[in-house]
Amino acid sequence: MSRDATPGLGVRLLSGDLGALARAATLVENGDPVGRVVVENIHPRTGRAHVVGVTGPPGAGKSTLIDALIGELRGRGHRVGVILIDPSSPISGGAVLGDRIRMGQWDRDNHVFIRSMAARGHAGGLAPTTAALIHLFDAAGFDPILVETVGVGQGEIEVAHLAQTTLLLQVPGLGDGVQAIKAGILEVGDIVAVNKADLPGAEELVHDLTMMVTADTDPDGWSAPILLTNATAGEGVRELVDRLEAHRRYLDITGAGRRRKEIAARFEVFGLLRQELEQESPLHLLQKDQIDRWRGAISDVVERKRTPGAAVALLLGQAAPSPS
């Protein structure tokens, strides 16, 4: 991979150049260290975009709704970025193709940028890679940035920590419905959309969810609104965007926005750290004189002279935990 093209890549990205964004995104997704350098360079100029996680069960209509949201947001003058976390393998690629077909109408709009990202190609590294992509979109002037994650794999759900606002989709007719979602729903969704309003049971589901959520106002006074949408017909989309904007204002006015950003930053930093530590040998992280200590600590663990916890404490320069 040529490094000649990269000087200036960050600068072009900051000027909103879509070619530069696409190239930087590819570098990041491929785990190319040059991509990492670009992300580090642009980082001081990021952090302003509203990151909206869109999650919910497979086939709930997330992509269709995002497509409708793009239309409404463009109408309000926003430059809209979309990241689709695709849980299918990059080889089978079915869902990726489906998403592209559905959102193809935005191909010629310079103020819409859509990128699919295969979750399976990033085992363990999903968080840092997604965070890096978000920063790239942000640097290129996209705001809001919508991140679609399928509510199945743990990693994909965790990626929702990177968002400041989470839009949770539900649909009628999933059978065990309310009981099944009860556990997670109240914490996860800042806004809940009951999509497929045209299907039987939608209004009943809104009613049931509203009963559950009204009891759950957070300390800063936000209670998740439950909206009815028909993504295919674009119904309920204007109100949904109103609510997204209201949540953004709420985040700005209260301390909640800062807390969300701290959660996202912690998640990103820990993700990167874990990625480094999961390298076959993390010795490259250490100074030369630390390497002996590391090797010694590992030997001690093998020989049962030191516990794994004591080895970690040694490596972090802390007092070893005393056996109780």
Ligand SMILES: Nc1nc2c(ncn2[C@@H]2O[C@H](COP(=O)(O)OP(=O)(O)OP(=O)(O)O)[C@@H](O)[C@H]2O)c(=O)[nH]1
């Ligand atoms: N009847 C009805 N169908 C809808 C609605 N919204 C989406 N669909 C259909 O539901 C199917 C799934 O829609 P997608 O937008 O691909 O759903 P998704 O949640 O992105 O799916 P995955 O990414 O595969 O989890 C498609 O056939 C859509 O046309 C709706 O409001 N009403």
Ligand SMILES: [Mg+2]
């Ligand atoms: Mg989808």
